[in-house]
Amino acid sequence: xxxxxxxxxxxxxLAIGAGAFATQFAEAAPVKNIVLVHGYFADGSGWxxxxxxLARDGYNVSVVQEPETSFKEDVAATTRIVDAQDGPAxxxxxxxxxxxxxxxxxxxxxxxLVYIAAFEPDxxxxxxxxxxxxxxxxxxxxxxxxxHLYFDAEHFRADFAADVPAAEAAFMASSxxxxxxxxxxxxxxxxxxxxxxxxxxxxxxxxxxxxxxERWMAGRAKSTVVEVPSSHVAYLSHPxxxxxxxxxxxxATGSR
Numbered sequence: 001x002x003x004x005x006x007x008x009x010x011x012x013x014l015a016i017g018a019g020a021f022a023t024q025f026a027e028a029a030p031v032k033n034i035v036l037v038h039g040y041f042a043d044g045s046g047w048x049x050x051x052x053x054l055a056r057d058g059y060n061v062s063v064v065q066e067p068e069t070s071f072k073e074d075v076a077a078t079t080r081i082v083d084a085q086d087g088p089a090x091x092x093x094x095x096x097x098x099x100x101x102x103x104x105x106x107x108x109x110x111x112x113l114v115y116i117a118a119f120e121p122d123x124x125x126x127x128x129x130x131x132x133x134x135x136x137x138x139x140x141x142x143x144x145x146x147x148h149l150y151f152d153a154e155h156f157r158a159d160f161a162a163d164v165p166a167a168e169a170a171f172m173a174s175s176x177x178x179x180x181x182x183x184x185x186x187x188x189x190x191x192x193x194x195x196x197x198x199x200x201x202x203x204x205x206x207x208x209x210x211x212x213x214e215r216w217m218a219g220r221a222k223s224t225v226v227e228v229p230s231s232h233v234a235y236l237s238h239p240x241x242x243x244x245x246x247x248x249x250x251x252a253t254g255s256r
Contacts, residue, residue: 029254030247030250030251030253030254031087031088031089031090031111031112031249031250031253031254032058032059032060032087032250033059033060033062033085033086033087033088033089033090034054034059034060034061034062034089034090034092034246034250035061035062035063035064035078035081035082035085035089035090035091035092036050036051036061036062036063036064036092037064037066037078037091037092037093037094037097037100037101037104038063038064038065038066038094038095038097039093039094039095039096039097039098039118040068040095040096040149040151040177040179041149041150041151041160041172041176041177041178041179042094042095042172042176042177042233043065043175043177044063044064044065046094046172046233046235046236047063047235049235049236049239050235050239050242050243050246051063053239053240053243054243054246054247057243057247059247059250060085060086062081062084062085064077064078064081065077066078066097066100068177068178068179068180068183069180070180070182070183070186071099071100071103071182071183071186072186074100074183075100075103075104078091078100078101078104079104079107082104082107082109082110083107083109085109087109088109088110088111088253088254089109089110089111090110090111090112090113090114090246090249090250090253091104091105091110091112091113091114092113092114092115092116092246093113093114093115093116093118094116094117094118094233094234094235095116095117095118095119095208095209095232096118096119096127096179096183097116097118098115098116098118098119098120098121099118099119099121099126099127099183099188101113101115101118101192102119102120102121102188102191102192102193103188103189103190103191103192104192105192105193105196106190106192106195110192110196111196111197111253111254112196112197112198112199112249112250112252112253113192113193113196113197113198113199113223113249114198114199114200114201114245114246114249115198115199115200115201115214115217115218115223116200116201116203116234116235116242117201117202117203117206117208117209117214117230117232117233117234118200118209118214119209119217120191120193120198120200120217120218120220120221120223121187121188121191121217122188122191122220123187123188123189123190123191124187124188124189125187125188126184126185126186126187126188127183127184127185128184128185129187130213130217131209131210131213133213134210134212134213134216135210136206136207136208136209136210136213137159137207137210138155138159138160138207138208139155140152140154140155140156140159140160141208143181144178147180147181147182148178148179148180148181149178149179149180149181149184150176150178151173151176153170153173153174156169156170156172156173156176157169157170157173158207159207159208159232160172160173160207160208160231160232160233161231161232161233161236161237162205162207162231163205163230163231163233163237164231164233164236164237168236191221193221193222193223194221197224197249197252197253198218198221198222198223198224199223199224199225199226199245199246199248199249200214200217200218200221200223200224200225200226201225201226201227201228201234201241201242201245202214202215202218202225202226202227202228203228203230203231203232203234204227204228204229204230205229205230205231206230206231206232207231207232208231208232209232224248226241226245228241228242
């Protein structure tokens with residue numbers, strides 16, 4: 001009888017230990033949902049290479065196709081995708097998409113933020129405020145008579161996508177999305193980076209957003225910074241490095 005009781009106690013201890021191990025493993029599991037938000041003059045298809053890497057590594061990837069008709073509507077489009085996730089998500093924004101995720105990132109489902117050559121506005125700040133503080137090298141962003149922005153095709157590759165193939169850059173220029181000028185002047189109301197952990201990829205050869213501005217914003221937000229020798233479209237020219245940062249964010253927030 002004593003032997004049987006000892007065996008039962010041993011089995012119970014194993015079960016408890018296994019349960020504790022399983023709980024610890026579950027707590028350490030990375031966030032599996034990644035939501036990608038594009039910026040000005042582009043659409044969600046540009047995330048394809050990054051998305052493929054993330055999907056290969058077991059992540060559930062969603063790409064927001066924000067309309068770029070207003071800042072409010074772009075935030076709403078992003079929130080809609082975040083709400084559709086089955087659990088916590090990492091929210092990733094490129095360029096203007098950084099302003100969008102700064103606002104939309106207040107959603108309770110968002111575990112962390114990743115900025116790719118992106119804006120990280122504070123409360124009351126707009127993209128116009130930030131670019132006035134530290135202007136970019138390019139002078140090729142212009143406005144239409146009806147209140148939309150576009151990137152002059154003649155300078156598109158040199159100032160926006162210098163490290164992607166010429167044919168690809170030419171197609172991007174001819175198919176660019178023209179955002180509403182209103183989104184350039186719209187202020188962020190509540191920056192999510194004040195309450196959520198964040199990461200930032202600084203594109204050191206960026207001519208569309210000043211790399212020094214990217215560094216300054218990331219420092220203010222206490223974002224974990226990785227620098228890549230890239231043009232503005234780091235997600236296109238350096239997809240592996242960008243995906244690696246996103247996966248680090250997913251792992252770090254999953255173990256919190």
